[in-house]
Structure formats: structure tokens, C-alpha cells
Amino acid sequence: xxxxxxxxxxxxxxxxxxxxxxxxxxxxxxxxxxxxxxxxxxxxxxxxxxxxxxxxxxxxxxxxxxxxxxxxxxxxxxxxxxxxxxxxxxxxxxxxxxxxxxxxxxxxxxxxxxxxxxxxxxxxxxxxxxxxxxxxxxxxxxxxxxxxxxxxxxxxxxxxxxxxxxxxxxxxxxxxxxxxxxxxxxxxxxxxxxxxxxxxx
Numbered sequence: 001x002x003x004x005x006x007x008x009x010x011x012x013x014x015x016x017x018x019x020x021x022x023x024x025x026x027x028x029x030x031x032x033x034x035x036x037x038x039x040x041x042x043x044x045x046x047x048x049x050x051x052x053x054x055x056x057x058x059x060x061x062x063x064x065x066x067x068x069x070x071x072x073x074x075x076x077x078x079x080x081x082x083x084x085x086x087x088x089x090x091x092x093x094x095x096x097x098x099x100x101x102x103x104x105x106x107x108x109x110x111x112x113x114x115x116x117x118x119x120x121x122x123x124x125x126x127x128x129x130x131x132x133x134x135x136x137x138x139x140x141x142x143x144x145x146x147x148x149x150x151x152x153x154x155x156x157x158x159x160x161x162x163x164x165x166x167x168x169x170x171x172x173x174x175x176x177x178x179x180x181x182x183x184x185x186x187x188x189x190x191x192x193x194x195x196x197x198x199x200x201x
Contacts, residue, residue, distance in 0.1 A: 031120070
């Protein structure tokens with residue numbers, strides 16, 4: 001029987017974050033400290049995927065939910081939410097295989113699978129968090145979830161589509177669904193690296 005490896009706070013996790021329902025999949029591979037809180041992981045995923053952090057979010061591991069606790073949740077009969085600022089990634093992903101579900105924008109419901117692929121020693125020559133791989137551009141905010149996203153991609157690719165001009169005007173920029181740059185992601189992760197360094201001092 002395989003033994004579970006318990007993560008040390010000094011471990012680095014190689015995680016793969018995949019936006020569920022996308023085909024081909026939109027994903028990022030990240031190296032992050034196992035000691036990150038889920039609140040810090042939220043910030044990293046937002047940056048790495050390309051979201052703008054303008055909506056509510058939550059994490060789910062089995063029957064446990066994590067986010068920003070609200071006393072009104074209990075009075076409305078909703079599942080209790082544990083404080084994401086006090087739970088570390090290593091508390092909920094202790095071994096490879098099982099995944100954590102991260103949902104961003106509870107209206108559009110962008111669900112991401114966060115899977116622990118490897119536990120690695122700290123490399124003194126690497127700055128964390130860092131992105132090592134990925135594929136495709138993150139959908140634009142507020143486009144209507146997975147169905148709305150693919151409708152948008154179809155419309156902006158076809159100049160004869162009845163919504164082509166309307167959706168291009170709504171976007172306000174040239175959206176390339178195939179675009180992805182590791183260098184750009186890591187440039188955007190620089191503030192997260194500085195915050196992590198400050199928190200260790």
C-alpha cells in the first residue's frame with residue numbers, strides 16, 4: 001500500500017490549473033510554495049490565468065468549502081465556508097492525484113481543477129511562484145461562462161457573423177484565444193513573488 005507523503009512548508013508544489021469545460025483545455029502549470037494560503041493561491045491563479053479579480057470566488061475540497069466567511073451564509077442555509085486566509089495549500093492537497101476545485105465568478109462559474117503533480121525541493125535559483133507551461137488565452141471576463149465564451153470566439157472569428165461587430169466592440173481589444181506567453185505570466189507574477197519574500201522576513 002502506497003504511503004502518503006506529508007508536505008513540509010518548505011516544499012514546492014508543481015500544480016496544474018485547468019479551466020474545466022474548455023476544449024482544447026486552457027491550463028497553466030505553476031510552481032508554488034506548499035505553505036501558500038488559499039487566499040494567496042487565489043491571487044496567483046487570478047494572475048496566471050489572466051482574470052481580473054472582479055468577482056467572488058471559492059475553493060472546494062471534497063465536502064469542505066473555503067473563501068471569505070460571511071455570517072449570512074449560515075442564516076441562509078448555505079454550506080459553512082472556512083477562512084481561506086488560515087488554510088494552507090498543503091492542508092488540502094497532501095499528495096498527488098486528488099484535486100482542489102477553484103471557482104471564480106459564481107455567476108459565470110469558471111471552475112478550475114487544481115491538481116498536485118509533484119512535490120519538489122526548493123530551488124534557490126528559482127523565484128516563486130512561477131509559471132512553467134500553459135496553453136491558450138483565458139476567456140474575457142463577463143462573457144457568459146463556457147457557452148458564452150465559445151459563442152464569442154466563433155463570432156469574432158467570422159466577419160459575417162451577425163454578432164461579430166457587436167462583440168468586438170464589447171471586448172474593446174483584439175482577443176486572440178490562442179495567445180499564451182510564459183514570460184508575460186511570470187512578469188505579472190513579480191508582485192506575488194515580492195509579497196512572498198516580504199512575508200518570510
